[in-house]
Amino acid sequence: PALTLLGSQSATSGHAPGLAGGQSLTPGITNYPLAYIKQPALPATAVKNNGAAPPPDIDVRDLITSITGSDLYIRDTASAAGVETNVTKTITMGQGAVRDLDVSPDGKTVVFSLRLPLDPKMKNDDPRQPTWKIYQYDATTKTVTQLTTDDITKGHDVGAHYLPDGRIGFA
Numbered sequence: 001p002a003l004t005l006l007g008s009q010s011a012t013s014g015h016a017p018g019l020a021g022g023q024s025l026t027p028g029i030t031n032y033p034l035a036y037i038k039q040p041a042l043p044a045t046a047v048k049n050n051g052a053a054p055p056p057d058i059d060v061r062d063l064i065t066s067i068t069g070s071d072l073y074i075r076d077t078a079s080a081a082g083v084e085t086n087v088t089k090t091i092t093m094g095q096g097a098v099r100d101l102d103v104s105p106d107g108k109t110v111v112f113s114l115r116l117p118l119d120p121k122m123k124n125d126d127p128r129q130p131t132w133k134i135y136q137y138d139a140t141t142k143t144v145t146q147l148t149t150d151d152i153t154k155g156h157d158v159g160a161h162y163l164p165d166g167r168i169g170f171a
Helices: 002-009
Strands: 034-038 071-075 084-086 097-103 109-115 132-138 143-146
Touching (some): 034 097, 071 097
Antiparallel strands (some): 034 071, 071 084, 132 143
């Protein structure tokens, strides 16, 4: 056990690509960035006056429903003390929705679905409402880029995942 402890204390990263590279490991502390979606908690009984507020038992397979106020965040370290940055705030203004987060095999980019703010005067499933699009966050340049623009069909682009060769598949 002493050799195991000694070996884990002297380990360093620096060989890991992308977000995790170049940091020393400290036992008991995770020293890598964390990407996550933060959204408001749903009330016990959601008010559905315009259909935009989802029910408390939302089904994540539902392609239309969105939870207003969700955004993609990056925390510089995976700890409570890590600095938190909202990377989609300038796009959503805190009124959009984010879902379906996936990290690239090299750890340098994050792909996700984003829906722009809904018009509260229309029902959530009105075809004139904004649809889900695929976006990508680049950790190196710290930029967000929209990858899909299917204005012809007005379809919802969701469920993006990186393939081992770096390409992206989505529904």
